[in-house]
Amino acid sequence: MCEANVYIDNYDGKGEILYLENVDVxxxxxxxxxxxxxxxxxxxxxxxxxxxxxxxxxxxxxKRQTT
Structure with missing residues (x-):
């Protein structure tokens, strides 16, 4: 299998958090x-x-940076 887990970096200052598992697209x-x-x-x-x-x-x- 070639799927991956997706994480969000620095979410609310908590470091990496799991966003979705077994992602293929x-x-x-x-x-x-x-x-x-x-x-x-x-x-x-x-x-x-x-x-x-x-x-x-x-x-x-x-996350997208807002200005």
Whole structure:
């Protein structure tokens, strides 16, 4: 299997928190990230990809910075 877990970095000052497990699709859609896992669960995240580790099956996202 090639799925990964998605984490949000520095969410409310808590470090990395798990956002969605067993993710197999991430794509940009309407200025956000569409994320879908193997079980059909879908989420949209307003942010960007910070890091992808294929060896660790881990994707780290960061919230979009507002100015």
């Amino acid at each position: 991430i794509r940009p859609e309407d200025g956000k990230l569409f994320i879908k896992n193997l079980f059909g669960e879908q989420k949209f995240f307003d942010g960007q990809i910070k890091e992808i580790s294929l060896i660790k099956h881990k994707i780290i996202l960061t």
